[in-house]
Amino acid sequence: MTTLRQLEYLVTVVDTGSFTRAAELLHVSQPALSHQVRALERDAGGPLLERLPRAVRLTPMGRAMLPHARAALADAERARTAARRAVGLDGGEIQVAAVYSITLGILLPVLRSWHERHPQVRVRLMEFPHTDALLAAMAAGRADLAVGPAPREWDGPVRELGEEEFVLAVPADDPAPDRVPLADLADRSWVHYAPGNGLAEVVDRACAAAGFRPRAAVRTEQTAAAPLLAATGLGTALVPESVVPSGFAGRVLHPEPPVRRMLAAYTRPHPDPLTTAFLDTLARCAQAGGGA
Known part of the structure; x- marks a missing residue:
């Protein structure tokens, strides 16, 4: 029978990439950890982990089980927290x-x-x-x-x-007016976002609606970095107004039509x-x- 402890052991081995590091983190011996993972594999009906010389890798069966293991552990933690709240043991x-x-x-x-x-x-x-x-x-x-x-x-x-309002971050000496049609910026270089950042889609959609595709001079994964990069002159950045830092060294322009989500x-x-x-x-x- 699968237990929460076995699921915790599996998740910890995956997250640390090592039986040794997982055992140290869980404060158990490595043989005990290995025994519990093997018991989980027997219950699952097949291997969940591939033991390599210097690493541990999930098998297809392991990849299928992992998200359910994480969800079960999260549900158990919420249940413990709800019980403690109900009796007033802690916050x-x-x-x-x-x-x-x-x-x-x-x-x-x-x-x-x-x-x-x-x-x-x-x-x-x-x-x-x-x-x-x-x-x-x-x-x-x-x-x-x-x-x-x-x-x-x-x-x-x-x-x-x-609604979240978006603005344009540009260098302090940028000659554009405070309110500028987005189409007027079609020929500029842009500080864009890495594909994994959801704001990349916001920028692409806004520029497509204005009739152009932004030419990325640099891409960043960090939202907070975009206005700072724009202020240095690397390109124009479309950013949530709320992330523009106090004392911003550049200028903030408002696109027309407004960009919001x-x-x-x-x-x-x-x-x-x-x-x-x-x-x-x-x-x-x-x-x-x-x-x-």
Whole structure:
């Protein structure tokens, strides 16, 4: 019979890439760890891991089991946390997932407000570069609440937070007017995003609507780096207004037509009171800010 401990051992071996490191992290002997993984493999009906001389690799059966193992462990942790909350043993923990730009923008005042009201509650923040990864994490049970672009389909509660406004970051001496048609920038070089960053699609769609394809001078995986790279003259960057740092060395222009996307927070079908309270804090801060 498969146990949570066996699933934890499997996930830890995969994450560390080594039986030795996994045993050290789990504070068990390596033979005991190996015995439990072999028991899990017998129960599964085949090998889950390929033992290589210097590494460990998942078999096809192991790749199929891994996401379910992670989901089972996350569900068990949520169950323990919910039980502790119910009897008031401690403040527990809330797991929040977000795309990169959200963390840098609207989540900062939310987390500050939440900590002031609930200092005893731990917040575990998980960040993802793309909406698809965010949805996958929620579907796998890795988080209590997600914040990002509004999902097209989701079974649980979804609360719209407002529209995220995008601006153009350029060097301080850029001659363009404060409001500029995006089509007028077709011949420029661009600070673009790496394909794994969901903002790459936002830029491509906005430029396509203006009739051109942006010519990337540099691509970055880090959302916060885009306006800084643009300020140095490497190219124009389309960025969420909320990630432009205070004291920005460049200029901020507003594209015409405006570029926006709807942001939302969504939870599992039956959120617990702590998750609901965090969602309320998030919505209140978004409203106080005049939108997300």
